[in-house]
Amino acid sequence: MSVALAAPNGAIDARDERLRVMVVDDSAVIRGLISRWIEAEPDMFVVASLRTGREAVEHVARVDPDVGVLDIEMPELDGISALPLMLAKKRDLVVIMASTLTRRNAEISFKALSLGAADYIPKPESAREIGAAETFRRDLIQKIRHLGARRRRAKPVPHGPPLVPAPGGAHVSPRPPAPVSAGQFTRRPFGATAPRVLAIGSSTGGPQALMALVTEIGPVIDRFPVLITQHMPPTFTTILAEHLARASKRPAHEAVDGETVKAGQIYVAPGGKHMRVARHGADIVVALDDGPQINFCKPAVDPLFQSAAAVWRGGVMAVVLTGMGTDGMRGGKDVVSAGGNIIAQDEATSVVWGMPGAAAQAGICAAVLPLGQIGPKLVRVFSGDRS
Template sequence: MAKIRVLIVDDSALMRQVLSSILSSDPGIEVVGTAPDPLVAREKIKALNPDVMTLDVEMPGMDGIAFLEKVMTLRPMPVVMVSSLTEKGAEVTVRAMELGAVDVFCKPADAASGGFTAHGPELIEKVKAAAASRVRALVNHGRRPATALSVTQIYKSTDRLVAIGSSTGGVEALRDIILALPPDAPPIVVAQHIPPRFSTSFAERLDGLAAVRVKEAADGERILAGHVYIAPGDRHLMVKRSGAALMTRTHDGPLVSGHKPSVDVLFQSVADICGSNAVGVILTGMGRDGAEGLLSMRQAGAETIGQDESSCVVYGMPKAAKDLGGVARELALPRIADEILRLCRA
């Protein structure tokens, strides 16, 4: 098989050298070039035609997001963002993933002193997943007008809960779904594979754009209509019941299905607590987290949806759930929000 051709864009000469060394250590990857800024990167993309680009988030004196937006509009390609775990870095990275960046690799705190060594396999895995992903030209992400629906007549009377799981490509997919919801939409709980600080920035950004209220889930919150609760990036999210009310439960613990938060953990709790009064949705992502949980939801009587292959960035998690029997129907991403609302009105 041909090697994956990678272009590294980072303003730090040391980081370019470190990233090149890590990626070149894998026999399936070839670093075909490096660039210190978007201007050089633009020319190298034209000359080298790389399969994947790694892009530093925080480059002083230049707008990496504007550059990414042009790339995803004019020459769509898989991009892995390389970010530090700072508040500013998290905000910019979330925006980059909304624009179509496939994934994010977090620089270790001791990166300058050799801390990358232990994280090399993670970077290699993300680049390989990016190379296998589907990317599309950037389109207008403006929110379409939400349908006027009566929360009293439609949602509160059904007590429906929607559970969504996603991974690679999920930030963009979740954004499309959540921004299409009306303010009185049914309550939604989400498990997205994302680093801790990034989940906070992601929720805050969506909250400023969506008609519904979007927040990072805290432990022991009452789950309300018109709200979306996103699992913290380093904790599992579950649903529990307190009397007639549904409540959130967030907790630390071991990885489940290789992840924390785990989609399987969320879906299993929804199956146990809500049964047929739930809708489960599994979106784009690598691996099989959520497959068994979605099957449990379906067996408990819930309606279940899988994102179809043509609209996935990575058709891993939805395929695993479909093969296991957990997906009742497959839909393209633009149809999923309307289907969620339809099922919750039923």
């Protein structure tokens, strides 16, 4: 057994506002690397570094983490088996599944989301890759910070001086953003132009939100094309498209460069490529782009929204679902400028109210709705009700 539990001076100060993180991975190299990254941030620290899922289940109640980073493939008890046992002992635990980019692990990660995991993150496949994986480090720290902050938001937190950036320039958002009430942002009236396409952008929490949404918008999918950009790596987007097809009972696939965009189809931006649309004669086609990251993402939502606005003008109905950052806000401004409409998911039902919150606060949304109301609203809007 290899267990490292944090207990400075024999106890951890209950007033400590930093996020408490449990790291569970059978690789000592990866455990050490992730732990060092976490300890370098002033708003979080490691309460346990564990080798197996069994150790995680045994210690989760005692070390009381806010966030757990849980490997999938481990001896004694793997991550997918340990997950429900950990949540049974600590229901409000935020679990981020970590896995290498294989089809099997992508499938397991999707299963983990259905079992209560908050999110997933792809790990580089070797220790050599890990050492150079700045993207992995940035994404992991952001997920811990934002998902942990959401959990803390429901708890009373002692007041104290705000944390300051660490030496060396670490970027920190130690406290969750203050909730924004409906009266604090401006809503635009729905445009008069009939929508001709549905474009959706999502990130953290997006897979679960997309599954719920597509089950409710069958009449829209049947008559109009649906284009989705979800922040995801390759392989994961393949699995996402398959899950969306099963959930919606409509055709869904990763978009192919140059294919014609047609009604009755769901097109998913493939991991590692930006998805745009363009006119090609009388047709509208998919244009995949292997350019640099936009908003630290690839695929990114802004290219989809911006190109859709250029092609369909006022006929774009765009939806911004749960996710970190502000991706989709700039493209959403282009949609609105062209006469189209934006709906954003509300804060209460978002796993992270970053992307939809940015759109709402930019004043570009015609509606900000709970996830369960977005589907019915889309069906009404595409049927002619634009009130």
